[in-house]
Amino acid sequence: MVGENHIDINALESNIRFYFETTAQTFVRYNTSVTVTELNPDQNVKYIGLWDAAASNRQKANWAAKKTVVNHQILFGPHAGFVVTNEEPTPQEWTNAIHGVGAAQTTARTAIIRKAQAWAERVQDEFFAMEDQWVRDNAPTDTIIAIHYYHPKYSPDDDGETTVWGGYTNNNWLVVNFGRPHDVHPDARWGEFEGTSYEEGKITIPRITDSTGAINNVRTRVATTHEITHGTRSFFHRANIRNDNPVDPDNDHSSSNTGLMDPTASQFQFNQQECKILKGETR
Ligand SMILES: [Zn+2]
Numbered sequence: 001m002v003g004e005n006h007i008d009i010n011a012l013e014s015n016i017r018f019y020f021e022t023t024a025q026t027f028v029r030y031n032t033s034v035t036v037t038e039l040n041p042d043q044n045v046k047y048i049g050l051w052d053a054a055a056s057n058r059q060k061a062n063w064a065a066k067k068t069v070v071n072h073q074i075l076f077g078p079h080a081g082f083v084v085t086n087e088e089p090t091p092q093e094w095t096n097a098i099h100g101v102g103a104a105q106t107t108a109r110t111a112i113i114r115k116a117q118a119w120a121e122r123v124q125d126e127f128f129a130m131e132d133q134w135v136r137d138n139a140p141t142d143t144i145i146a147i148h149y150y151h152p153k154y155s156p157d158d159d160g161e162t163t164v165w166g167g168y169t170n171n172n173w174l175v176v177n178f179g180r181p182h183d184v185h186p187d188a189r190w191g192e193f194e195g196t197s198y199e200e201g202k203i204t205i206p207r208i209t210d211s212t213g214a215i216n217n218v219r220t221r222v223a224t225t226h227e228i229t230h231g232t233r234s235f236f237h238r239a240n241i242r243n244d245n246p247v248d249p250d251n252d253h254s255s256s257n258t259g260l261m262d263p264t265a266s267q268f269q270f271n272q273q274e275c276k277i278l279k280g281e282t283r
Pocket residue numbers: 226230253262263
């Protein structure tokens with residue numbers, strides 16, 4: 001089976017050293033090995049966040065299906081704390097939400113929003129659990145792993161666009177939120193993850209593509225550098241990048257839009273604070 005090669009191309013030491021050796025501030029050189037390990041075919045799934053080691057096809061089916069009975073306490077957003085006992089909206093709730101007026105419409109929409117929020121949180125919880133399981137089952141230590149994608153809701157493919165909640169182009173009153181900057185419709189794709197760093201030097205990088213579907217090599221190098229930098233926290237036992245943040249002292253990201261270690265890796269260079277921390281200073 002042919003595996004992914006976006007990391008073979010982009011994580012070479014010669015390709016990423018530019019980011020670590022800027023303006024004569026040589027502080028970290030990350031030597032990536034030339035050794036490429038091909039995973040076994042049954043480890044090579046499209047979405048590691050749908051990994052089910054026990055299933056015959058290793059890819060969990062029907063992830064978007066609703067359960068008729070659940071008891072989920074909402075964690076995020078304006079309805080946090082509310083317990084949803086059943087995610088399936090009733091026909092009357094849909095009718096009132098779309099065609100109703102006044103209090104009847106408001107009540108029905110609130111009920112459906114809570115159910116959608118519970119569904120979305122459970123889908124995401126399951127994604128995180130299965131992603132972690134894939135890494136535990138398949139990822140060697142000290143490795144950068146070229147994965148295909150994390151989960152349909154976080155890939156550039158259209159697989160994550162569902163119609164469980166009426167379709168994302170309709171019902172613009174229906175949004176969910178996971179504590180991220182933007183609300184999303186539960187049927188839409190929820191975003192795109194460009195990399196994750198785990199314990200034991202394990203790093204996963206998905207296919208990052210441009211509008212034509214080709215691998216975006218520049219973006220892949222930035223995302224890889226960002227995740228490798230997270231990895232240096234455990235390798236070197238260094239301070240957190242944002243070690244002056246009293247609200248979240250464990251935060252290993254810079255303040256938004258200030259350097260390569262901001263939460264979305266929006267910059268192409270490390271800022272002064274990041275350079276200091278990477279050189280071993282504590283502030
Ligand atoms: Zn990060």
